[in-house]
Amino acid sequence: MATEVYRESFERRANKVIYLRFLEGLADTQVGPIYLGMWGALAFFSYLLCVFITAIGFGEQVGWNPIRFLRELPVLTLYPPAPSYGLQLAPLSEGGYWQLATLFLTLTLVFWTIRIWTRAVANQLRPMVPIAFSAALFLYAAIYIIHPISVNSWNEAPGHGLAAILLWTNHFSVKYGNFYYNPFHMVSIYALLGSTLLLAMHGATILSALRYDAHKEIDEIEKSDEGTHRSQLFWRWIMGFNATAHSIHVWALGFASLVAIAGAIGVITSAPFFEPNWFLWGCRADIVSSIQAACPNP
């Protein structure tokens, strides 16, 4: 019954949509109606607070000079507290802004996940999108919450800023002895490049069979037709293996989730109590190739 009510309200709002004519022939053109709802409102305000706190922190750093703000924007950073603060609250300008901004960022992501969940259920869909999103949420939690708590210092989390996130990635890799030797990172990168490959393969396959309606995937899963048959034979004749209209999407979800899950495990295991130096792990596992001289006992 709730669904019927929802459908009615959709019909009422449907005349407020706009159309992007330039997308005609490429993709669907309708924009809106977007749904707000309680969880949407909470996510929106919590993100607004995160941005507001970040802006205050940046403003303080540039002496409230708007031109200096624009000039330094790429490197402006809200840094986490110094290691001496451990997991305690820090004064605002010494990392307190970072702590507040991170709190509201985390809340935003949680509210957003709940929002997607409620929207999926309201539209009679299985909550697969929020489940997939929670894999990314796990990676976020590993980087911003689980790892800092496990090493007892917020300082090891990334700062908020454009350059800051890149520098953190670089420093984290170096600090834990070169992430190229982290086997979980290897799996994550494998899945990341594999996801791009899978995406190209799937997108190209469906586009190549557009004239046989291969893109009507929800119908093709129920009863596959010429478009799916030709696509399946294409890959079967090339590499002796083919997915189905259903299983390719299981591969897709699995590979993309593996990126975040393996990455999160790689971050969590990079800690003094588990593996402080992945290069030395590589030396112990005897997999070091060109630079064996750098190992303690070559």
Next chain:
Amino acid sequence: MLSFEAKYRQEAMAVPPLPALGLGIAKIWIGRFYLGFWGIVALVFGVLGSAAWFWQVLFVDPNRTNNPLLNFIRGQIKPPPPEVGLSIPFEAEKGFWWIFVVFCATVTFFAWMMRQVDIARLLKLGYQVPIAFGAVFSSWVTIQILRPILLGHWSEGFPLGVMAHLDWLSAFGYRFFNFFFNPFHALGITFLFGSAFVLSLHGATILSASGKKAEGVTEDNVNRFYWDFFGYSIGEVGIHRLALWAAVLCVLLSNLCFVLSGTVVQDWNAFWDFWNKAPFWSGFGF
């Protein structure tokens, strides 16, 4: 054979060959595999190159152990030393086997792309898959052939080995003062993560709606979900266009980030000086 396969094999037999491009020649199926002219080329050079690589890594590499799995992970074929330049060395210690394997791999990849063209033509499909494969083939050519030629020596190519190419990649980033500051690397990574994101969304979306026809769930439910969720639903054709372009752009942008390093830009950190030195800041007293 799949239940519907015989009909399509008959249809493929009726497609006229195009000998100038090697298409539609040797229309033979071995089990489930299609052979074809380009399949023979790919098979011959693929086996040659792989055999050379495995032989070098498992039995010749000076760092080899008695454990073949370990050798597979840490073995490598090094590119020729810089003094070889762009000549073709015929001595093993001058990097002959690197040249040999790279040559075999390049021929195999090209043949594989043509094989995709061949099969797409026989099945009356579009050529999007070989085009996408061509993008990643261009990456191999850029990194292993084009960039070394631009810099004048094969030693700029990467070593052929599992751990060795990771070491090379790590060193390559720092050699040009950190690839994290390379804007094309940043764009490439954006599309790389973007691809994983799109793949995750698409896979999850279809799985969330599949097999629920009896409950009245159609594509409309997916559209409504995306309108609710972020105000736009790209549609079932659009998502696959986005997919193809996100993945292809990721590869093309990373080609750019490689080929510019060492040829045009030596220091990606100093590259950003232009921002602070831009003339428009001076008007504001900077």
